[in-house]
Structures are given as C-alpha cells and as structure tokens.
C-alpha cells in the first residue's frame with residue numbers, strides 16, 4: 001500500500017492524472033472501473049484538459065464501480081457526471097464505454113453487469129480483473145456503493161449486487177469486494193476534511209474501522225494507492 005498526500009485536491013487531481021497516463025501508456029487495452037460522486041469531477045476535468053490529446057483512448061475501456069439506479073441524464077447519474085467532466089471532452093469510441101444501465105430494473109441490471117464483467121474482462125483465479133479500480137470513500141466509510149449497514153454485500157459471491165443508500169433509500173448497482181480486491185491496481189481518491197476522521201480510523205485501526213467497507217479494500221495481487229489531500233489526511237500527521 002502506498003500513501004500519497006498532497007497539499008490540495010488540485011494536486012491530487014494532477015498526480016492521479018499522471019498515474020493514469022502512466023497506466024494508459026500500454027499496447028494492450030486496459031479496463032478501468034470509474035468511481036462516482038463529486039470527487040472525480042476535478043480529476044476528470046484535469047485528465048481531459050492536460051492529457052486529453054495525449055492518451056490513446058481507443059485503448060481504454062471504461063466501466064463503473066457503482067451507479068445510481070436513475071436515468072443516464074439524471075443529475076444523480078455517475079455516468080452523466082463522467083460525460084460532463086471527461087467523456088464529452090475526449091475522443092473515445094462509444095464501444096469502449098460500458099455504463100451501468102441505471103434505468104433498468106436494479107436486480108436485472110446487477111445480473112446483466114455481472115455477466116458483462118465476466119465477458120469483457122480478463123480473469124485472474126476465474127474472477128474478472130480490472131487493470132485499475134478508482135475508488136472514493138464516503139464520510140461514513142463506504143466505498144463503491146457498499147455502506148456500513150450492509151457491509152455483508154462486500155463478500156457477496158456475485159460480481160455485482162443491488163445496494164441501498166442508507167439515508168436516501170436510493171438503489172444502486174455496485175461491484176463487490178471480490179472484484180475490487182482482484183484488480184491489478186486500486187486508487188483511492190479521498191479529499192476534504194469531512195473524510196479525515198474515517199481515514200484516521202482506518203489507517204490507525206481505531207474505533208469502528210473494521211465496520212467500514214473502505215477498510216476492506218486490500219487488493220490480493222495488485223497495488224493499492226491512497227491519494228489524499230492534507231485535509232483528508234489531517235489525522236495521520
């Protein structure tokens with residue numbers, strides 16, 4: 001596990017973008033699971049602005065680690081956020097984009113996406129393997145859309161399951177721990193003071209750290225890099 005702490009979230013965006021460009025510099029197609037929420041916005045903007053013309057996007061397949069069960073043009077959609085901040089600014093073939101169909105019935109979509117990962121991704125130990133899984137962390141310690149109150153979903157045998165946001169009741173389709181921890185590389189992108197408490201508990205194994213899904217991100221075969229800004233890392237000093 002590598003811990004990279006930067007003064008600002010702008011620097012996190014720059015450093016992650018350079019890491020992404022390094023991974024993208026491959027002759028092979030690479031398979032990337034994107035995170036949602038708001039943290040990726042500044043990262044995708046930076047990636048598109050500074051490396052949009054440098055990266056051969058035809059060699060990159062984009063998937064999502066989780067998606068809200070809403071239409072693709074809904075303001076809540078992780079796909080829409082990604083279109084607005086990245087996909088609309090780069091030359092990437094439509095066939096390289098594998099969105100979760102948030103408009104579908106959730107259980108059926110979880111089955112469809114599980115099968116899609118089985119079909120599209122290379123396997124390690126018979127489990128689909130991403131080259132990179134990009135993750136965020138909620139201020140409650142959730143990651144992808146696996147929340148502390150349903151942490152058992154992390155160990156589900158399926159590739160994808162339906163989860164429910166504990167506050168809003170919003171349904172989500174999310175990959176499970178077997179997929180996250182089978183990746184060649186996992187990048188946690190966590191910024192802002194609101195995340196500092198949970199970051200500290202996880203890194204120092206304090207209080208309820210074991211109840212946070214983010215604590216279960218421990219890739220078996222690949223590298224785990226935490227990209228933090230000072231605000232999120234304030235409890236580590």
Ligand SMILES: O=C(O)[C@H](O)[C@@H](O)[C@H](O)[C@H](O)COP(=O)(O)O
Pocket residue numbers: 035036037038039040066067068078135136137138139142143144145
């Ligand atoms: O669909 C989602 O919301 C995300 O995938 C989720 O896991 C996100 O990464 C965290 O909730 C952090 O969200 P912020 O970046 O908005 O703090």
